[in-house]
Amino acid sequence: MAWTDGFIAVDWGTTNRRAYRIDKSGKCADRFEDDKGVLSLSSAEFPDAVAEIRKRLDDLPLLLAGMVGSNRGWIEAPYVPCPAGIDDLVTALVRPSEREAIVPGVSFIGDGRADVMRGEEVQLLGAAAAGKIDPDSLVCHPGTHNKWALLHGGRMHDFRTVMTGELFSLLKAHSILGDLLQGVVEPNAAFKQAARHAIYDEKLPSDLFGVRASVLLGRSKKEEAASYISGLLIGTDVRIGLATPSRAVITVIGRPDLTGLYAAAIAETGRETIVLDGEQCFLDGILEIAKRI
């Protein structure tokens, strides 16, 4: 039986998992999401957690991606080094049994630095394999750890992680800026001003404190501070991402709330963006992998 006769795709992250039943036509026929992330399970608990997925969706082969393949997951699927295409992911699938396959992450070493990703590769390479993005493009994938990936011929040649989402969360939950960050973040004028500032004159750890001083001294509005701080962080991220060999058009893949903010910051550099939904890219990518098993 071919995997494309029907299978279950799981995007299994650190704090949650999303499972999808994919039917013969390649469409998602059923799905669920819960908080049984990798960190909530010991490695001995994975077989039961996998059985539960089948019980809820159907007794089908399972294609698993994300942190489930890390050293804190079920079985480690070693990183595939760049340059990596979707065929390289398929070759390096790790098979707990005939009926399960774990997608490996991707690593980059070069340029005096090292980087890793696990989970985003399905969306990035899948969108390219499915023809949704230019096979020669710069892709931005916002999240806890934003990834900037450079594709050539549909293969990932280089990527860089910027821990923007995590820094925002840390500042919001635990820092002296916490009370300023409880407001809503929007791609408004304050956001764009901060993004421009960060793209062209970056002093992030100083500018962050400056927001607090500016509010204390009555020079800026407290209700705009969350958008401004988000603009500083995302603008810094965009400056770093666009320092790689850049393109006139940038593809942004991810959750709509985040892709909207990144698209607004990238627009401040005069570049255009194509925005794609991350969940749909995951489904496209996992289907491309299933077709090749």
Add this chain to the structure above:
Amino acid sequence: MAWTDGFIAVDWGTTNRRAYRIDKSGKCADRFEDDKGVLSLSSAEFPDAVAEIRKRLDDLPLLLAGMVGSNRGWIEAPYVPCPAGIDDLVTALVRPSEREAIVPGVSFIGDGRADVMRGEEVQLLGAAAAGKIDPDSLVCHPGTHNKWALLHGGRMHDFRTVMTGELFSLLKAHSILGDLLQGVVEPNAAFKQAARHAIYDEKLPSDLFGVRASVLLGRSKKEEAASYISGLLIGTDVRIGLATPSRAVITVIGRPDLTGLYAAAIAETGRETIVLDGEQCFLDGILEIAKRI
């Protein structure tokens, strides 16, 4: 009775307080330190907390500096704007009674930005008034929020805060880098390499994640990660600080563990440093203020 006939100086911060009995000769004759910081007291509790200081050290006039003069402290002492010298601090002392005086903080507005300090001004302006540093100098004052202050004629004309210490603490306590940051930070080769990198090619929110990737991929040693990450943060800070009109010699005032790290990072730019102990500068500064009341 003049204040210099004997008084008590208190450096009263957010999380702790240090109190010193200063005798007629201007020397510290007794001292204590505890965790009764400003955030542990309601504003109604300050009179008792002040009485307790007198009970422990002597029934003398009190000169108070630090967050005790903030809107979360005993009585707010509004910021004195730059340019500010020690005489401006004295003029703006806030007097809860004849026998107590609270030193105000300093603010900077200009250059499209705003900044505030509260506590460091005693050390910075005090060291200048006491002749311990060149009245025309660039001073670095590491701490939770590092301050870079530009003095002309012994008055502070400009300063900038960089929240390096707080970022380090956040990353250590709450981030994905937490386990890498439990080690000892030293101004070793890893620290200096990271500092050079951050001073000349800054991509902080990306470089931070790169440390984790590098350890995961076996490209760098876990036991060097804390020093390397500290080097990235302090190097970024030094890059920002030295972007102000700079000097060949930089004065670094603060706790010896921190001033050593900053001096090592500044040395990577070819500049010399003069390192002064922060506690001694506080005592020098508070005495200079007492002389002028």
